[in-house]
Amino acid sequence: MRVIAGTARSLPLKAPEGLDTRPTADRIKETLFNMLQAYIPGAVFVDLFSGSGGIGIEALSRGAKKAYFIENAPKAIACIRQNLTFTKMEDRAIVLKQDVIGGLSGIFENVVDVIFMDPPYHCEYEKNALALLANMRYVTEDTLIVVEAALDTDFSYLETMGYKVEKEKKYKTNKHMFIRKKEEVE
Numbered sequence: 001m002r003v004i005a006g007t008a009r010s011l012p013l014k015a016p017e018g019l020d021t022r023p024t025a026d027r028i029k030e031t032l033f034n035m036l037q038a039y040i041p042g043a044v045f046v047d048l049f050s051g052s053g054g055i056g057i058e059a060l061s062r063g064a065k066k067a068y069f070i071e072n073a074p075k076a077i078a079c080i081r082q083n084l085t086f087t088k089m090e091d092r093a094i095v096l097k098q099d100v101i102g103g104l105s106g107i108f109e110n111v112v113d114v115i116f117m118d119p120p121y122h123c124e125y126e127k128n129a130l131a132l133l134a135n136m137r138y139v140t141e142d143t144l145i146v147v148e149a150a151l152d153t154d155f156s157y158l159e160t161m162g163y164k165v166e167k168e169k170k171y172k173t174n175k176h177m178f179i180r181k182k183e184e185v186e
Contacts (some may be wrong), residue, residue: 001026001054007061013083015052016075028171032146033058035169035178036114039144040064043113048100048129053080055116060089064114069095070103100129104136112138118148121174127157134161134181145179 001013032055033040041063047056048070056067067089069080077097084090096103100117115133119125126147133139144166149155151170155177158165167178 001052013052013054013057013086014079015054016073016079028174029054029058031169031171032176033062035167035176036144036146037062039114044068044109044111046070046107046112046115048103048115048117049119049125050080051076051118053083053095055118056093057083057087057089059114059116060092061087064092066092066094066109068103068107068112069093070098070100070106071095072097072099072103100125101132104129104132107136107138109138111140112143115139115143115145116148117146121150121153126153130158130161130163130179134163139181141181141183143180147177147179149175149177151175 001015040059043059043064045056045059045064045067047053047067050056050069050071053069056069060067071077071080077095080095084093096106098106117126117129119129126149133145151174155165158179162182163179164182165177166180169176
């Protein structure tokens with residue numbers, strides 16, 4: 001696992017030991033960031049269920065001004081901190097050692113530009129996080145939310161939560177859902 005592009009290009013990243021995390025493969029990460037590239041420069045980026053921190057670090061490497069990492073596993077937190085130190089990006093990173101539901105309240109920004117989440121598959125953590133995000137003041141119609149999920153994950157509930165799907169990108173075993181809040185009609 002490595003940083004694909006930007007200021008930390010080609011630097012290797014550590015992943016936590018064990019099977020508790022599932023780092024996004026470099027090939028999929030590269031495809032994801034090719035789709036996100038227009039949104040990254042100068043962005044406030046949030047990496048939920050951060051694992052090794054590879055996605056948030058990629059965003060920082062590509063020009064995000066700040067990244068939040070929300071993770072509650074101690075080994076993963078240690079790994080994120082090591083990776084941030086190694087890539088020299090600690091000054092633009094905020095690491096919150098909390099579960100995602102608690103951590104979302106620790107984001108003090110007017111607007112967050114991109115939120116990425118890669119929760120454990122088939123546990124509905126993304127549904128709970130999206131329900132909470134729908135009411136966070138820093139999530140606007142301009143905020144892009146990307147959810148990595150198993151191919152068979154059902155997102156039919158999004159419209160009732162006030163979201164719309166902008167794009168769905170499928171891979172062999174998983175997919176990325178690109179979601180935004182619907183514009184409020186006054």
